[in-house]
Amino acid sequence: MDGNGRWAQRRSLPRTAGHRAAETTVIDIIEAARSAGVEWLSLYAFSTENWNRPGSEVDYLMRLVRRVVRKHAPLLLARGIRCRFLGAADPRIPRGLAQDFADLATLTADSRAMTLTVAFDHGGRRDIVEAARSLIRSGTPAEEVTERLFADHLPFPDTPDVDLVIRTSGEQRISNFMLWQVAYAEWVFPEALWPDFRAPDFHACLHTYRRRDRRFGGVPPQTNGDPS
Amino acid sequence: MTTGTTTAADETPLSGTESQFSAFFDDPRWALAMIRATVLEAAHPQIGAALVDNSTFVAHPWRRLRNTFLSMRRMFDADPAVREREAARLNRLHARMSGSDSRGRAYDAMDRGARAWVVATLFESAVTMCRLSGQPLDQDTMERMYAEYRVFLAALDGDAGGLPEDLNDFWRYFDRVVEDELENTEAARVILYRLFDHLPAPALLAGAPTLWAAGRAVVGPLLGAITVASLPEPYRRRAGLPEMPGAPTLMQGAYLAAGLTRFLPEGWINAETIIEALSLSPDSDDPRARTVAALRARMKRASALLRLLTPLGDGTVPDPVPATSRGTGEGRRSAEDFFRQVLDQTGDGHLDWPDLAAMARELATRLDLDEPEETRLYDAFAAWWRELQATLDTDGDGRVSADEYAAAVPTLAGPALIRVAEVLFDATDKDGSGTIDADEHRTLFRTAFQRDLTTTHGTYGRSAFVGDFLSFMSGRRPNTPYDPLLADA
Numbered sequence: 001m002d003g004n005g006r007w008a009q010r011r012s013l014p015r016t017a018g019h020r021a022a023e024t025t026v027i028d029i030i031e032a033a034r035s036a037g038v039e040w041l042s043l044y045a046f047s048t049e050n051w052n053r054p055g056s057e058v059d060y061l062m063r064l065v066r067r068v069v070r071k072h073a074p075l076l077l078a079r080g081i082r083c084r085f086l087g088a089a090d091p092r093i094p095r096g097l098a099q100d101f102a103d104l105a106t107l108t109a110d111s112r113a114m115t116l117t118v119a120f121d122h123g124g125r126r127d128i129v130e131a132a133r134s135l136i137r138s139g140t141p142a143e144e145v146t147e148r149l150f151a152d153h154l155p156f157p158d159t160p161d162v163d164l165v166i167r168t169s170g171e172q173r174i175s176n177f178m179l180w181q182v183a184y185a186e187w188v189f190p191e192a193l194w195p196d197f198r199a200p201d202f203h204a205c206l207h208t209y210r211r212r213d214r215r216f217g218g219v220p221p222q223t224n225g226d227p228s
Numbered sequence: 229m230t231t232g233t234t235t236a237a238d239e240t241p242l243s244g245t246e247s248q249f250s251a252f253f254d255d256p257r258w259a260l261a262m263i264r265a266t267v268l269e270a271a272h273p274q275i276g277a278a279l280v281d282n283s284t285f286v287a288h289p290w291r292r293l294r295n296t297f298l299s300m301r302r303m304f305d306a307d308p309a310v311r312e313r314e315a316a317r318l319n320r321l322h323a324r325m326s327g328s329d330s331r332g333r334a335y336d337a338m339d340r341g342a343r344a345w346v347v348a349t350l351f352e353s354a355v356t357m358c359r360l361s362g363q364p365l366d367q368d369t370m371e372r373m374y375a376e377y378r379v380f381l382a383a384l385d386g387d388a389g390g391l392p393e394d395l396n397d398f399w400r401y402f403d404r405v406v407e408d409e410l411e412n413t414e415a416a417r418v419i420l421y422r423l424f425d426h427l428p429a430p431a432l433l434a435g436a437p438t439l440w441a442a443g444r445a446v447v448g449p450l451l452g453a454i455t456v457a458s459l460p461e462p463y464r465r466r467a468g469l470p471e472m473p474g475a476p477t478l479m480q481g482a483y484l485a486a487g488l489t490r491f492l493p494e495g496w497i498n499a500e501t502i503i504e505a506l507s508l509s510p511d512s513d514d515p516r517a518r519t520v521a522a523l524r525a526r527m528k529r530a531s532a533l534l535r536l537l538t539p540l541g542d543g544t545v546p547d548p549v550p551a552t553s554r555g556t557g558e559g560r561r562s563a564e565d566f567f568r569q570v571l572d573q574t575g576d577g578h579l580d581w582p583d584l585a586a587m588a589r590e591l592a593t594r595l596d597l598d599e600p601e602e603t604r605l606y607d608a609f610a611a612w613w614r615e616l617q618a619t620l621d622t623d624g625d626g627r628v629s630a631d632e633y634a635a636a637v638p639t640l641a642g643p644a645l646i647r648v649a650e651v652l653f654d655a656t657d658k659d660g661s662g663t664i665d666a667d668e669h670r671t672l673f674r675t676a677f678q679r680d681l682t683t684t685h686g687t688y689g690r691s692a693f694v695g696d697f698l699s700f701m702s703g704r705r706p707n708t709p710y711d712p713l714l715a716d717a
Contacts, residue, residue: 066540073536103532110529 001026001044003169003193016060021195023068027075032199034079034114036206040160041116042086044177048123051092058092065120066097073104080113086155086178087122117159124179127154131180154180161185164209166202168194186212252354256486261357263451264458267419268349268410271463274342276413277329282337282582283415284590286423287568287575290430295593303380315383320602321589330414344381344390345405351377352402360458360480361487371395406460412467420455420469424448438531454479567630570701579620580627584613591652601655608648615644649697653690 004018011017026043033041045065051058076083085101101120131153135145138153151157162178162185170191174182188205190197252258270276279285285292302314322337329335335342351374358365365373374395378388392398425448429440456469457479464471571579573586588609592602619642620628622635 070536070540073533077533100536103535106532107529107536 001194002167002171004195006169007193007195015057016064018195019061019064023064025194025197026068027072028199029197029202030076030081030116031079032202034081036203038206039114041114042119042159042162042178043116044119044122044175046087046120046122047176048087048090048121048126049176051090051121062094062097066094066100069097069100069104073107076104076116077108077111080111081108082111082113082115083108084115084117084156086117086119087126088120090121093121115159117156119177122177124174124176124182127178128180130155151180163214164188164205166190166205168192168197184214184216186214256489257357257361257483258354260454260458260483260486261353263419263455264356265349265353267416267455267459268353268406268463269346270415270419271410271413271467272342272345272405273329273333273409273411273413274335274339275346276411276415277327277333277335278325278337278342279415280329280413280418280576281327281335282325282574282585284573284575284586286418286426287428287573289423289427291590295590303383311383317593318384320599324585324589324606340385340390343385347377347381348391348398348402348405351398356458357483361483362480363487374398403460403462407462410463410466416467420452424451439527450478450482454482458483564630564634567633571633572630578627578629579616579633581610581613584609584616595652595655597655601651604651605648605655608644608651612642612644612648615642645698645701646694648701649694650690652697653693656693 001022004022005015006018007021008015008018029043030041046061050061084105088098088101131150134153135150140149159181161183162181165177165182165185165187167173167187167189170189172187172189186209188208190201190205192198192201252261270279283292299314299318302310303318305311305314319338322343325337327335337343354373355365355370378391378393381391382388392401424444427444427448429437433440453472453475456464457472457475459469463469567579571583573583573590585606588606591597592605597605616628617626620632622632623629
């Protein structure tokens, strides 16, 4: 969800206006993903590094997120979307917001149409460190640690590997996002700023993804000539 | 209840199912009568002092209720061996309770007069409950019942000398005690005015605190008023209890309504089922727990939706406390919570010997320990108490306050606590093999912690057991299997 600030700047609006405009996109994309048959959708809303932004902007974001969560809770429930929040462990998160996160997760826990993971106060490295801690605490011998076992100790271990990452506004960085799960992800970098990003743009990204040839480090099945 | 074969009537009348006493077990009126009897007990200066000092009923009323109920069941068991064993256990338990009250008068739970009074209040409350609900007992039944209660006392005390032999003399004895000995004790006030207002939710309803608090706000004062109105007049006058208009009617109405449940089909109301269901924790292995858990999950979701739909107060949400307990990392339970839920068993805000004795008592009861294991457990707890006192009691008042505890949490797990864990381990390791095998482990968790372990990885070594126990007792880890044992209300 990149480009809110730039979107606002281009219109000579305060940065906060960009965040507010992002709400429409969020709902639009959730709806587009669900109708396109996407079963796992993750949104990167707030990173552990975002705490470094000016205090007033962080405060504004917290209030905005809280309003958005509460406003759309019934819709998310009705659409059968299971919501959960990745990260969200920092004590700086206002108590009311944390309660709303927990409530929304409880409310939609049994929904199965799509799982929406909102990465809020998320850091990919931190998750890996947490998994390592959890492994050590469980007393697993070093030689027994496998990739599969390690993944079981990550937060929300049922999350599958990420297939496609869409990073808006032309930025081409990973920015500490779900580092473990994006190992074999395809990346798309549309130029649109997040508040301008809409369902057709999302479908275009899906289309690009479908044309990609995912090899997972292997060789393409039909090669010209003998690979040996 | 089974309708057993009618054995010869010359058997001791205490035996099981035919006695008047056990006929009341499943009677809803008995719940009201028990509260009344407990107030009368607590009004006795000796018993009141013992209760205030030692009892866990303020902090863990549901556990206490369950223990009392099971103990009564055993005292009236058909098998004399069970009865004798329970009487011996109760005697050991009471022998460990003595001290002095706030005015310096000594009390002793083994005092014969005091114990006779406990039995007297039970008998008198049973008779009164029948009168108040409009179905008085006839003279024969009353005399038979009195004889049963005297046998009960004899089972505890060796003989029933504390109570008059004849029922007529009993009433004189009862009135005399009410008029001359009963006082407005702290324990009686706690039961009448504090217990019901602060009653924690039983395990079953622990997930619905709002619902529980709302119900309690209505029912608590009602129960108080009903109990006060049912107490003997001379005591009400002496203790300065309020006479409220309508209270006698309310009280008689409550007894009458409870009495009407006798028209319900047999087996609808079963005290054991109710008590067991109340102490059902959601993650136990009982099949009923799954139904309860499903129901509770629905309730949780409904209240989550309700909270989300409640309009926010104008966007300017004040955030007074920056959520301290959540952020302290690694799921560490706050020292204050641990102090309140686990350490301060008597709920008086201080940690002293009765708190630790209550833990030892609970463990011994749950593990069904006999001598000499029980004494070893108590000794281990006593040693732990001396260690705690020496390290934590900084102001030297002989007890440890929540602040003193919070200031020194890390030092809690000293060698004496390790000794406690070892004694527990030995009590569980019945075959003395040095490890708790899968069977012993399962038994431990089933009997002591009422929980089925999904992962029984073969054996459980001494050091692993000690480590787990220590990390629980030093408040380091919440939600361990030990929680239901000492933390449940």
